[in-house]
Amino acid sequence: MPGDAATSDLGGGFVLTHLAQGESAVQATPLAAAGVTAVMSTQGLNARNTDETLAWIRNAGLAANAVTAAAQVHGADIVRARPGASSGTGDGLLTDDAGLVLSVKIADCAPVWIADRASKRFALLHAGWRGVSSHIATNAVTALRAAGSEPANLVAAVGPHLQSCCFEVGPEVAERFSRWPRSVKPADELRAPRVRDDSFAIDLGIAIAAQLREAGMPEDAVFVASACTRCSPVGFHSYRRNGAGGPLMIAVGVRRL
Numbered sequence: 047m048p049g050d051a052a053t054s055d056l057g058g059g060f061v062l063t064h065l066a067q068g069e070s071a072v073q074a075t076p077l078a079a080a081g082v083t084a085v086m087s088t089q090g091l092n093a094r095n096t097d098e099t100l101a102w103i104r105n106a107g108l109a110a111n112a113v114t115a116a117a118q119v120h121g122a123d124i125v126r127a128r129p130g131a132s133s134g135t136g137d138g139l140l141t142d143d144a145g146l147v148l149s150v151k152i153a154d155c156a157p158v159w160i161a162d163r164a165s166k167r168f169a170l171l172h173a174g175w176r177g178v179s180s181h182i183a184t185n186a187v188t189a190l191r192a193a194g195s196e197p198a199n200l201v202a203a204v205g206p207h208l209q210s211c212c213f214e215v216g217p218e219v220a221e222r223f224s225r226w227p228r229s230v231k232p233a234d235e236l237r238a239p240r241v242r243d244d245s246f247a248i249d250l251g252i253a254i255a256a257q258l259r260e261a262g263m264p265e266d267a268v269f270v271a272s273a274c275t276r277c278s279p280v281g282f283h284s285y286r287r288n289g290a291g292g293p294l295m296i297a298v299g300v301r302r303l
């Protein structure tokens with residue numbers, strides 16, 4: 047993609063890349079090695095603006111007219127991407143079509159790219175606490191297997207998201223993560239001011255990685271960004287910081303021909 051010369055390491059397999067027009071993108075380098083361009087925007091773009099979003103996609107060197115998205119409902123369904131702007135309803139998209147640019151919109155939820163190194167198949171997820179506690183990452187591997195992929199051939203990258211430094215939840219949400227014990231942390235690990243006194247901190251990346259490993263993926267094939275959308279100096283849009291109706295980011299994935 048353009049601008050590869052000027053990148054900075056964000057940790058977890060992710061780099062910050064500068065695009066044309068002063069824009070920037072976060073790129074998942076383990077996916078690039080697997081043949082998928084996997085990028086997300088930063089606070090420089092509000093993905094609620096369609097024209098600016100398509101311009102950002104073109105600046106990233108991708109085909110804006112090949113973008114497809116599904117209506118996101120914080121669920122755990124994986125749908126087949128279709129040519130055209132709408133791929134139905136679901137929080138995960140899967141394709142074998144190198145002509146499609148898959149996209150999800152995010153602000154604190156994690157974008158998760160999963161690529162098959164042995165075929166053109168890949169998936170892109172919008173994974174927040176509701177979707178993760180409903181096993182969206184598990185479902186993605188199940189869908190990839192049903193399409194013919196072997197988990198041993200998959201590589202995954204979990205993009206910047208609301209990290210446990212800022213992800214305060216009540217006990218009712220923490221309980222939904224008890225199946226992945228390391229993903230629930232004591233509230234004194236929070237760096238953000240606490241809103242309630244019975245809360246916990248959730249580590250979404252740990253829960254997603256646990257699901258992917260339980261589904262058969264090799265441990266060393268799962269990469270998790272360390273940047274937090276709320277407090278990273280890189281500058282991301284954050285639902286927790288900006289509130290409902292605030293700006294969104296876009297994450298995209300496309301198989302390189």
Ligand SMILES: [Zn+2]
Pocket residue numbers: 208209210211212274275276277278
């Ligand atoms: Zn944080």
